[in-house]
Every structure is written in structure tokens, then in C-alpha cells.
Amino acid sequence: MVLSLVKEHDSSNFLKAARLWGIENPETTICNPRALLGRKWSDESVQILIKDLPYKVISDHQDRPVFNINVGDNEKTYTVEYVTSLLVKELKHMAEVAMGGNETVTEAVIAIPSNYNDQQRQAVKDAGYLAGIDDLLISLEPGAAAMGYGAHEVDEERNIIIFDIGNTLDVSVLNAENGVFETLASSHYDIGGEHFNQRIIDYITRQWRKMTSIDLTTSPSDMRKLNLEVERAKISLSSNRTAIVDLGSVNSTLTATLTRAKFEELVKDLFVEAVEVIQPNLNKAELNFTDIDDIIITGGSGNIPKIREMVQEAFSGKMPSYGLRSKAAVIGAARRGAISYSDEGLLCGLSFPDLSPLDFGIETADGVTANVAPQKPIPFLASWNFTTAVDRQSSMLIRVLEGQRVLAANNLVIGEFELPLTPAPAGVPRVEIAFRIGPDQDLEVTATDLETKNTKSIFVDPSTTMWTDYGAPEGTKFEGAFLGNWPDTYIDPDPELRARVNARVDLESYLAALKERLTSSEEWGTEDIVRYNKLGHPFQLSKVLQGIDMAQEDIAKHRDTWEPDTFQKLKEDFSILAELFVGKLEYEVIYRVGGKVGVQHDEL
Known part of the structure; x- marks a missing residue:
């Protein structure tokens, strides 16, 4: 095992003496560079990380963090990928020495946290390339840990939970049978x-x-x-x-x-917080505590007796496996390499599909994330249907997001593009947005106008982590509305906010549909409404429509403060009002005045 410490002195980088050097020269000793891999310097979490560091971390022209180190009278700047590559290079050298010193290592498997997004995964690959690794395979740490414990050698079906706690916490629920693994749930937490x-x-x-x-x-x-x-x-x-x-x-x-x-x-x-996150992961996997066959505790902090005791108590005394401890992911990554690189087909028949980095979705008109593609094994295809939120839109701007937060602003924007539309009233166009992730973790997002069949796509290339811009104006957002129910089967970091959003969206959709029905219904014509209004009933169309308009204004004013019950109660009130109005309209106009079924009524 190698410490994540790199020192800079007289233009030479060393690993072996970095720990002792760092005590007397902390301003030139970089610690744990991987924490900044693939991150934006301006991110709040990055600012918290670098706040108390004894060395400087500054921003480059692309808002990426870089290390600014004083060496003698000179000031040097290093990218996070370069510093990380020094650690990888040392590991590469150690492996070559262990093999006798006559072979050069050019292939490797690196296990990464399950929460790494596309940019972080690419940064790991870049670090490997700088270290001289030409063929690098990325494996997720929880899955690698399962292989490290030999879960792939069991023939019968088993449900496995991985509690991987090092500097951070990864909890994963897997299903294994005959060497085939399926990830049922996986989440990352800043506890460790x-x-x-x-x-x-x-x-x-x-x-x-x-x-x-x-x-x-x-x-x-x-x-x-x-x-x-x-x-x-x-x-x-x-x-x-x-x-x-x-x-x-x-x-x-x-x-x-x-x-x-x-x-x-x-x-x-x-400790309590760490153990409590097991429950939502089991919920996501649709399993109970009693359904788990194997509990694997790994990671450096998995050695702490109290953590092991609390995890065991959570599973009603079931004994966890923790013999390999922090080395489990390393052993599993090596076995994963045997699957991929062995000419003799060692461990053939094993299948361990990786999980997509995070959830993928679309920003809706009100700044909420519509989660189109929850985290799942790749490759996969997922799609939802959307409509417009503004009358006579000539195009739909689609902002693609990565993350699990309710508000779009809290997720990572990985792309934008526009789909031309035929102008129509809000709610009329139907647009299918599909997410396709291939085996190489390449992401393609396609939007299709279901009426005209017009299609536009965006492709996120994992080798560059860049996306093709189709001219979407900067600072604009998706002007669309989701058609369907918000998903609630995956782990949600904002449950209260999502409950509010679900209730508000449900009410807004109901009022829009009710207004559409009352103003352009095929059940009755304009003459019917006029005749009904002349009867002088208190339930007049203009008053009902005015009530809908007032309710929509109140919703816009209190969208972020009303509790879910308030939205639900308002919907119930309008449901009763609509039922009374429509029922009275049908009775007075269709039966008594319109005579549309009057003959039948008179005969009775």
C-alpha cells in the first residue's frame, strides 16, 4: 500500500520520503490529490477541501484546480492529474520490480469510488496515461471488493451488501449468481x-x-x-x-x-449516520435486512471495532466478512484484470457490468431535475416523454444533467442542445428524450418530436468529457414539462424537497388539464356554455377559470414554501369544484336545455 503523498524538492519528485518531508515542509508536500480529480475549482466542496491546506491550490483557465508550489525561489504549477500520475507511476514501478524487473507494465485496472462522474473517471484515465499505462480499465471499488472476497466463486444466487468505508463511504447492494453480478443499488457518502x-x-x-x-x-x-x-x-x-x-x-x-x-x-x-444509510440502499434494491446473505465490510475505517459492531447489530447479529479489510478492492481489481487481459481466459464466464456514474436527467422549466436515467448497470437505454411549458415555442432547449439532486442547479450540467418545434399551445407537442449509455460509458442523448419525427442528439465522449454544442444560448434553461410520475424508487438526498416538488407538479398539471378541458372540450360547444351561463347558476365558467388563474398565481408565489399537504388540499378542492361544475353543466345544457338525449329523458 502507498500513501497518497507527493513531495517536490529541487525539481525531483519522491514518494518514499514524502511522509517525513511533509512534517517539516508541509507547503511543498501534496496530500491525497485524488480528492480533487475531475472537480471544478469553483465548486463549494472543493473550496472546503482546500481551505486549510498548507499549500496553494489555484484555478487554471478552465476552472480546474491546480497545485501552486514554491520550490526554492521558483513557483511551479502542477495539474491534479500529473501529481496523481506520480503515485500511479510508483505503483507501476513496484509491480515491475515484483515481476523481476524484466517486464514493463502497460496494462492496469484502477478501482474508483462508485460516485465518480464522467469527468472524474476521465481524469483517472489521464493520470494513468501520464504514468505510462496505455490500456487502463476502470472498476468500481464496491464491485471490486465483492470479487476480492470471492463472491464470484459462489454458484447459488446471493444478495451481497458492500459497506466500503475509507476516507468516504460507499454502500452497494449486489446480486450474484454463477459468476454474474448485478448492482441493485450503490451510493456514496461523505463520511469516513x-x-x-x-x-x-x-x-x-x-x-x-x-x-x-x-x-x-x-x-x-x-x-x-x-x-x-x-x-x-x-x-x-x-x-x-x-x-x-x-x-x-x-x-x-x-x-x-x-x-x-x-x-x-x-x-x-x-458512526450512526454511516450505518443509517444502509436502509435507503436496501429500499432502492427492494430488499429487506433479512434478504442479505453476505455482509462485506471493507476500507481502512472498516477496521474500527465499533463500526463493525454497529453494522452487525443493524443486521440482527449476522456476522459480517472483514478478513481482507482494506485490501479487498485491490484483490478484486486484480481479479477483474484477469478477466479482461488473460489470453487463456482465466475466470472466463464471469460478468460484472459496471454501473453508470450517477443519475442522468433533464432540467425542467421550473428548475427541477427530471430523472430520466437513474443509476443502473450499463449498457442501457432509458427514455421519458416531455411537452412544452410555454405557448407557441419554436424550439425546446434541453439541458442534460448528471446527479441525484432535486434542483437542477445542484447537479452537473454535461450538455445542452435545441430541438426545433412547430409552434403550438403549451402542452400539445410531445418530445421523447432518450439516454443511451454504451459499454464504454459513452453517453448519447436524443430528443425526438413524436409528431414530426424531427430528431437532434448530443454525444458525450468519455475520452474528452466534452459535449457537442448545438447553439444553445448561455444561461437559458429547458422550457419543457415532464409527462408522467416522478420516480421515487432510488435514493434521494432531498426527500422533503422532492415531496414538495411532486405535489406541486401534480397540482400544476391537474389545473392545466382542467383549464384545457373547460375551454376546448369536445363534450360541449360554445353555444352550450352560453346557454348555461344564461341560466344564472353560481358555477359559471368565467368564475371557475378565474379561480384556476388565481390558484396558479398563488402556486407561483408559494412554490418553494407550501408544504406538500397544501398542494394536495388545493387539488382536492378543485376536483370537487370541477365535478360540481361539469356535472351541473351536463345536466342543465345536455339534458334539459340542449335536448341531446332529451327524447330518452322525456320518455322516462
């Missing part, structure tokens, strides 16, 4: 080792400040050593009841004793 470490660091720095009035956080070198000492102590507590945190020999002489009980107290809420 770094968060546990930070709780310990905060505790120690507070205690030290109380005892000595010295603020350790003002010294980058002290904080770097404290980080390393806390990590060492945390690992020690997995097998010991106490651990010593020693910050001597730098600028302070701090020595603190940390007990396992105190550590568990500091991170109790994080």
Missing part, C-alpha cells in the same frame, strides 16, 4: 476516516489551547504532524484500548493519551 480524524484533531487542539494557551492550528508543520499522529493513533485504537498522540520534536512538546471510548464518543454521530 478524514472526518473521524478531524474530530480528534479538534478535540486535541482545544484541550492543548486550554492547558497552554498555544494555538496549534497556526503552525502548518505542527498540524501536519498532528494529522499523521492522529491517523496513527486511530489505527492503533482498532486493536488497542489506548493510543499516544506525540507531537514532540517540532515546535511543541505535546503528548496526549486517547482512549477508544473517547474516540467513539467524539465520532458517535458519524
Whole structure:
């Protein structure tokens, strides 16, 4: 195993001495570069990550984070991919030495977190290429862990849950039978080792400040050593009841004793949060706790006794597997490589389809994400039908999103294009939008006008992570409405918001359909309405339409504040009103006045 540390000194990069170098020279030692792979510098999460780093991370001209390091009197800039490639190159060298030093490694399998999007996956491939890997296969860490534990060797059908907790948490539910794996659910959470470490660091720095009035956080070198000492102590507590945190020999002489009980107290809420996410993943897989045959705990933080105990309790005492621990994904990735690269067909007959990176969808007119293609095994094809939200639209702008958030603004925009339309009233055009993901994770999005059969497409090339722009104006959004029910079978990070959106969209669709029926119904003509109004009933069409208009104004005003029950109650009220009005109209006009079935009525 290799630490994610790279040092820069006198134009030479070294890995072996990076840990010790980082204590005295934290401003030139880069830690965990993969956390920034494929990310945007302006992202809020990136700003949080880089806020307290002892070295500078700046933005390049494409809003990508780059490391800005001072080496002597010179200032050097390195991309995240380049720094990551140094780690890959070291692993490549270690493998070549292990094989006798006579062979060059040009093929590799890299296991990545399941939440990596297309840009992050491509950044991993770029790092591999810079390290001299010509043929790189990407495998997802949870799936690789399942193979590492030998789940592919079992003939009978089994449901497996992977609880992969390192610096972050991946929870995956798999179905395995005769060497064929199917991913039923997979989600990523920002809970893990770094968060546990930070709780310990905060505790120690507070205690030290109380005892000595010295603020350790003002010294980058002290904080770097404290980080390393806390990590060492945390690992020690997995097998010991106490651990010593020693910050001597730098600028302070701090020595603190940390007990396992105190550590568990500091991170109790994080442990609870980590275990609680099992339930929504089982819901997504449509399984119960009792349906799980194998529980696999992996990742570095999977060694923590309390985590293993809490996961076991969640499954009513069922014993998890954790013998291989953090190496499971490594072993599984190697087995995955044997499937793909072996000329002799080693492990032939195995099938492990990867999962799409995240959910894919479309931004609707009100800034909500319509989730067209939830995360699932690839390749696949998924489609939904949409219509227009504005009268006489001459085109539909389609904004393609990646992510699982309700609001489009919280997801990643991966493409935009326009589909020309024949101008018509809102709600009349029918547009099918289809997402097709191939075996190489290439994404094609196609929009088809179902009336004219006119079609436009966008292609996201995984080798460039760029998309073809068909002239969509910058800053504009999709002017369309989803035709159908919002999906609720996948894990939702915004359940309350989605419930509100579902209720609002349902009400808006109902009112639009009711208004359309009352103003252009084929059940009665204009003369019928005129005759009905002359009868002087309180339920006049103009008043009903005025009520719909007022309701639509109220919805627009309170779209983000009303509770779901408020939207549902308003729909119920209008349903009763519509039933009374239409019933009275049919009785007075069609039966009594219009005489359309009057002969039959008179004979009775």
C-alpha cells in the first residue's frame, strides 16, 4: 500500500520520503490529490477541501484546480492529474520490480469510488496515461471488493451488501449468481476516516489551547504532524484500548493519551449516520435486512471495532466478512484484470457490468431535475416523454444533467442542445428524450418530436468529457414539462424537497388539464356554455377559470414554501369544484336545455 503523498524538492519528485518531508515542509508536500480529480475549482466542496491546506491550490483557465508550489525561489504549477500520475507511476514501478524487473507494465485496472462522474473517471484515465499505462480499465471499488472476497466463486444466487468505508463511504447492494453480478443499488457518502480524524484533531487542539494557551492550528508543520499522529493513533485504537498522540520534536512538546471510548464518543454521530444509510440502499434494491446473505465490510475505517459492531447489530447479529479489510478492492481489481487481459481466459464466464456514474436527467422549466436515467448497470437505454411549458415555442432547449439532486442547479450540467418545434399551445407537442449509455460509458442523448419525427442528439465522449454544442444560448434553461410520475424508487438526498416538488407538479398539471378541458372540450360547444351561463347558476365558467388563474398565481408565489399537504388540499378542492361544475353543466345544457338525449329523458 502507498500513501497518497507527493513531495517536490529541487525539481525531483519522491514518494518514499514524502511522509517525513511533509512534517517539516508541509507547503511543498501534496496530500491525497485524488480528492480533487475531475472537480471544478469553483465548486463549494472543493473550496472546503482546500481551505486549510498548507499549500496553494489555484484555478487554471478552465476552472480546474491546480497545485501552486514554491520550490526554492521558483513557483511551479502542477495539474491534479500529473501529481496523481506520480503515485500511479510508483505503483507501476513496484509491480515491475515484483515481476523481476524484466517486464514493463502497460496494462492496469484502477478501482474508483462508485460516485465518480464522467469527468472524474476521465481524469483517472489521464493520470494513468501520464504514468505510462496505455490500456487502463476502470472498476468500481464496491464491485471490486465483492470479487476480492470471492463472491464470484459462489454458484447459488446471493444478495451481497458492500459497506466500503475509507476516507468516504460507499454502500452497494449486489446480486450474484454463477459468476454474474448485478448492482441493485450503490451510493456514496461523505463520511469516513478524514472526518473521524478531524474530530480528534479538534478535540486535541482545544484541550492543548486550554492547558497552554498555544494555538496549534497556526503552525502548518505542527498540524501536519498532528494529522499523521492522529491517523496513527486511530489505527492503533482498532486493536488497542489506548493510543499516544506525540507531537514532540517540532515546535511543541505535546503528548496526549486517547482512549477508544473517547474516540467513539467524539465520532458517535458519524458512526450512526454511516450505518443509517444502509436502509435507503436496501429500499432502492427492494430488499429487506433479512434478504442479505453476505455482509462485506471493507476500507481502512472498516477496521474500527465499533463500526463493525454497529453494522452487525443493524443486521440482527449476522456476522459480517472483514478478513481482507482494506485490501479487498485491490484483490478484486486484480481479479477483474484477469478477466479482461488473460489470453487463456482465466475466470472466463464471469460478468460484472459496471454501473453508470450517477443519475442522468433533464432540467425542467421550473428548475427541477427530471430523472430520466437513474443509476443502473450499463449498457442501457432509458427514455421519458416531455411537452412544452410555454405557448407557441419554436424550439425546446434541453439541458442534460448528471446527479441525484432535486434542483437542477445542484447537479452537473454535461450538455445542452435545441430541438426545433412547430409552434403550438403549451402542452400539445410531445418530445421523447432518450439516454443511451454504451459499454464504454459513452453517453448519447436524443430528443425526438413524436409528431414530426424531427430528431437532434448530443454525444458525450468519455475520452474528452466534452459535449457537442448545438447553439444553445448561455444561461437559458429547458422550457419543457415532464409527462408522467416522478420516480421515487432510488435514493434521494432531498426527500422533503422532492415531496414538495411532486405535489406541486401534480397540482400544476391537474389545473392545466382542467383549464384545457373547460375551454376546448369536445363534450360541449360554445353555444352550450352560453346557454348555461344564461341560466344564472353560481358555477359559471368565467368564475371557475378565474379561480384556476388565481390558484396558479398563488402556486407561483408559494412554490418553494407550501408544504406538500397544501398542494394536495388545493387539488382536492378543485376536483370537487370541477365535478360540481361539469356535472351541473351536463345536466342543465345536455339534458334539459340542449335536448341531446332529451327524447330518452322525456320518455322516462
